[in-house]
Amino acid sequence: MTTIIQAQQLDFSYGSHQVLKNLTLMIQAGEIIGLIGENGAGKTTLLNLLLGVNQPQHGQLTLWGHQPGVPVVQTQIGSMLQGDIAVQGITVGDVLKLTARHYPAAFAVPTLLAQLQLTDLANKRLTALSGGQLRRVTFALALVGNPNLLFLDEPTVGMDVTAQRTFWARIAALKTQGKTIIMTSHYLDDIQQVADRIFLLRHGQLAFQGTFRQLQDQYRQVEIVAQTTLAASTFNNLPGVTAVDLTAGTLHLSSEDGDGTLQALVPYLPELHQIVIRRESLADIFVHLVRGASA
């Protein structure tokens, strides 16, 4: 595998406010990285550094061995940032053709529009598009240069279900082509589905980097749901149980020791029905982490 992004001990501050602290990471070609974190955790600042918009005050950052922002790097990058282009007097086709001119190996605009099911919008003015349509056009703008590395910042915000499906299908196709994708999203279910590795930023530091499975193993939370007539207090002191909720006969148990809790539940099984056991999703783990950090 080829390392395309290498960051070592990056620090970045806006004035006296330190946004990124001692950040070290490596990204290989062909990976899909889910970059997650609370608002203000430093995700956008990290993207800014990778795009060459800002420079780190300390540390080393290279893309394909070059400084960020130099033309040889930018020709290989496509970015879909928050906020879409909505200038007056311009059609979708106009802005795509102009962008394509900047890249040596750009896609033919009509072909790309067809692939993204945007042909109908080609002659529409940007100002006449809905928020979701604009987002799709911004995705097309990110792709038109045929980039090897894609930065996608909240890509599916405002897209309807059909558009989201087209988007994710395209991401899957890009992965098979070996493209590298770094994606931020507050839709953590999507990140969980698609990301090879997850980078969790907290207060400007990398709190976790690894696969979703590794994250699940690290935060071994299990949720058990069942119908019961027993009292909630029955479960309060079972091993590993961190929260008990019993509403209208439906029991929700959260446990940080799934095996221990399940063994302790065995005597109560005759009184428990429709049992469902599930491991925590990325969203659940994220909430626990954020709560844990702010507690």
Add this chain to the structure above:
Amino acid sequence: MKILIAQLQFDFRRLVLRNTSFQLFTVLMPVGFYLLFTKVLITGTLGEKAQFAVGYLGNMIVYSGLLNALFGLATLLLHDRERGLVRWLQLTPNGICSYYVSVGLVTFAMNLIAVLVLSGVAVAVNHVQLTLGQGLGLTGGALIGQLPLLSLGVLLSFIDRAETLSALANLIVFPLAIISGLWWPLGVFPQWVQVIGKVTPTYQLNQLLGALMLHGKLNLSSLTGLMLWTLGLIIVVASLARYRLKRGGGVVQS
């Protein structure tokens, strides 16, 4: 070069062909004023009327340039920043340079269109006679005189709020047009207003065009005045741009 050509096509389409406010305010409104003051609200002998029709053509060319710079260019630069175009082009491999060159050239082209339309109306309706030399001088003078006005437009575009920019542009354009004698002769104003009016770049440009059209001469003192305005404003614009660049801040919003 191919990128600059693509950017020029892009900008010409949006700023000229599909820009109703340019067509209405920068071209048709000065034409309307020109016709109003030279055909409707005019008295005097035939000779006086003919001379006024020539002189007032210069006034409206200056007025059109003022509108183009302070409303057109300033708003354009702000909108392109606000609506993501500048950010987008900054992230392309070739950067933002071709955008600024293109916007500058298309703005000059817009001014040229306004000069040609106004001159065409003056010739067709008021039978104003311009020699080829006068026509070229008028066009060249108008474009050179546009430099300080465009610099002022760029300066205004540094304001980050569209509402503030619009209010300030109104506060500058109309008083400037009045005190530099574009609507009424400067002589009707009090002495102190005349003193201020004669320093303005719009007055200097009007004098330059008037001397070219009425006497076929180059007014060197007006040309010098315009160059000084241009130089001063460029220094201010460059200093402010450097300050903003130094202050930094991400292109990508948090």
